[in-house]
Amino acid sequence: MKTPSLRTLAIATAVLIGAGFALVFFYAPNETDQGFIQKIFYLHVPLAIVALIGFVIGGIHAVRHLRSGDPVHDARSYVSIHTSVIFGVAVLITGAIWAKASWGRWWVWDEPTLVSFLIVFLLYSTYYPLRYAIPDRERQARYASVFAVTAGAFVPLNFMAVRAAESLVHPRTFATAEGGLPPKMWLTFLVCLAGIASLWYILVRFELTAKRTSAQLSRLRRALDGSPPPAAAGVGSRIAPGATTTG
Amino acid sequence: MAAALLAQAPALPLDDAGGYVAAAYIVFVLLLIVYVGIMAAKLARISRELDELAEIAESRERERAGS
Numbered sequence: 072m073k074t075p076s077l078r079t080l081a082i083a084t085a086v087l088i089g090a091g092f093a094l095v096f097f098y099a100p101n102e103t104d105q106g107f108i109q110k111i112f113y114l115h116v117p118l119a120i121v122a123l124i125g126f127v128i129g130g131i132h133a134v135r136h137l138r139s140g141d142p143v144h145d146a147r148s149y150v151s152i153h154t155s156v157i158f159g160v161a162v163l164i165t166g167a168i169w170a171k172a173s174w175g176r177w178w179v180w181d182e183p184t185l186v187s188f189l190i191v192f193l194l195y196s197t198y199y200p201l202r203y204a205i206p207d208r209e210r211q212a213r214y215a216s217v218f219a220v221t222a223g224a225f226v227p228l229n230f231m232a233v234r235a236a237e238s239l240v241h242p243r244t245f246a247t248a249e250g251g252l253p254p255k256m257w258l259t260f261l262v263c264l265a266g267i268a269s270l271w272y273i274l275v276r277f278e279l280t281a282k283r284t285s286a287q288l289s290r291l292r293r294a295l296d297g298s299p300p301p302a303a304a305g306v307g308s309r310i311a312p313g314a315t316t317t318g
Numbered sequence: 319m320a321a322a323l324l325a326q327a328p329a330l331p332l333d334d335a336g337g338y339v340a341a342a343y344i345v346f347v348l349l350l351i352v353y354v355g356i357m358a359a360k361l362a363r364i365s366r367e368l369d370e371l372a373e374i375a376e377s378r379e380r381e382r383a384g385s
Contacts, residue, residue: 107339108339111342114346157353161346161349164342164345164349172334172335274353277357278357281360285364288367291371292367295374295378
């Protein structure tokens, strides 16, 4: 199947996010308990869901890399995790703003959902020092993949543990005794989720394209200079996929 | 069209709640702008390198043609 071009994806993402935000402010009703402040939900929750799924996708690419040894999968794993960490920063900031507005505090340490996300975020923040502490490119990719698989498996386990935990503070929105979200809110949420997911995907594609172009330029420079490739020297710290398209 | 949409829309509260909601969405947009800015800088560097390499290739071509 032919993957859509970056241009098409960018337009689709802009339309989805624009439509989502328009629905948030002009269509979705205010929530009874929290009122207008609940509008943060349509940004914060999709960002969190996409970031967590992105970490798992990074783990899946890492499994492929360990099985095949193909550096393309390592690059995909790295970029998926990298983009999800950026989304994670947005989740933490928007979550803190929502917490301050709803609970009067920027952070609540005895709330499992918040703390578990912070643990996942900090875990993935160690991915970079781990990766770049290893000078040999092949070992670097292998160790990073092992980390991505382990941490990727931790994400759903962590999610299930938090859902199993009793909490009186964090709102359960999707499956509550009262029936969850009304249809207008559901529609708005789904459009926002699609927009944020599309944004994640396009950023991953864009970053991979930039890395591939950069790697091709380096190859071209080496060919013109007549110098040996870094793989021959056995050392290199940059992620440089030979040819990539996200799958 | 935009005026009609705004006329239909409920008034956005500009009290504390409105400020927090605005802050959350502005943070998202700012992060996005920073990210796009970084990517634009990378793209500019790639473009510069490409120009450099094209120049090297062309000068070699000229040398070869001259000899």
